[in-house]
Amino acid sequence: MNINKNPIIIALDYSEESQVWELIDKFDDEQLFLKVGMELYYSCGNNLLHKLKDKGHNIFLDLKLHDIPNTVGKAMKSLARLDVDIVNVHAAGGRLMMERALEGLVAGTVSGKERPMCIAVTQLTSTSQEVMQEQLKINGNIEDVVVHYAKLANESGLDGVVSSPLEVPLVKESCGTSFLTVTPGIRMIGDSKDDQQRITTPKQAKSLGSDFIVVGRSITASKNPLEAYLKIKNEWNDISETTIS
Numbered sequence: 001m002n003i004n005k006n007p008i009i010i011a012l013d014y015s016e017e018s019q020v021w022e023l024i025d026k027f028d029d030e031q032l033f034l035k036v037g038m039e040l041y042y043s044c045g046n047n048l049l050h051k052l053k054d055k056g057h058n059i060f061l062d063l064k065l066h067d068i069p070n071t072v073g074k075a076m077k078s079l080a081r082l083d084v085d086i087v088n089v090h091a092a093g094g095r096l097m098m099e100r101a102l103e104g105l106v107a108g109t110v111s112g113k114e115r116p117m118c119i120a121v122t123q124l125t126s127t128s129q130e131v132m133q134e135q136l137k138i139n140g141n142i143e144d145v146v147v148h149y150a151k152l153a154n155e156s157g158l159d160g161v162v163s164s165p166l167e168v169p170l171v172k173e174s175c176g177t178s179f180l181t182v183t184p185g186i187r188m189i190g191d192s193k194d195d196q197q198r199i200t201t202p203k204q205a206k207s208l209g210s211d212f213i214v215v216g217r218s219i220t221a222s223k224n225p226l227e228a229y230l231k232i233k234n235e236w237n238d239i240s241e242t243t244i245s
């Protein structure tokens with residue numbers, strides 16, 4: 001995948017296809033990078049993916065596979081046929097699972113087509129260090145855990161990770177600048193955090209080195225989604241704004 005694609009990935013967290021078109025119709029001819037997650041994929045399936053691709057949009061199919069290596073490998077072989085741009089797994093599934101995921105993708109990609117990028121979720125951006133330690137029983141500092149999972153994903157041959165923008169400098173330092181960082185947990189100043197814990201603004205994410213930001217509710221729940229998207233795009237393109245902590 002060409003890294004110079006639209007860096008703003010819009011999370012289509014909807015259950016109905018009509019909601020998707022209602023949003024996309026507001027964007028005229030803009031070539032969008034769209035994230036289809038579990039809610040939408042389980043409701044609308046491959047049919048919608050094909051329609052979005054036919055309109056020229058890029059797709060991140062965010063199903064976060066996490067199962068035994070054999071199952072994930074075979075599932076990825078099926079997903080490879082969908083011709084999406086990015087798929088993902090949970091790094092917590094371990095090295096063999098990630099290696100099988102990649103093998104499945106290579107095996108399933110139609111000859112002459114580029115295989116989808118495969119990235120691994122490190123720690124969900126809704127997970128705080130406290131929750132990670134107390135509920136998940138993972139010891140240590142959350143940045144160290146994210147970097148550890150990123151290194152494991154890198155050694156397994158994956159193309160990058162999902163993390164908060166806050167961890168991007170450390171991930172890039174450990175895994176190299178070409179290792180992809182796709183970062184949700186994006187909020188504009190004054191927005192509610194909702195269930196997210198490790199957040200930044202789009203501008204902070206850019207200055208921390210994120211390759212792609214994933215934005216859902218700040219666009220989709222906005223009164224004017226196009227205006228919200230353009231504001232984020234402007235913020236991404238202009239490094240001189242204030243930050244939130």
Ligand SMILES: O=c1ccn([C@@H]2O[C@H](COP(=O)(O)O)[C@@H](O)[C@H]2O)c(=O)[nH]1
Nearest residue numbers: 011037123124125184185214215216217
């Ligand atoms: O660690 C993760 C992994 C995935 N996500 C997904 O990104 C969007 C974020 O939506 P917002 O409305 O901008 O909070 C959502 O689809 C998540 O499933 C994530 O947030 N964190």
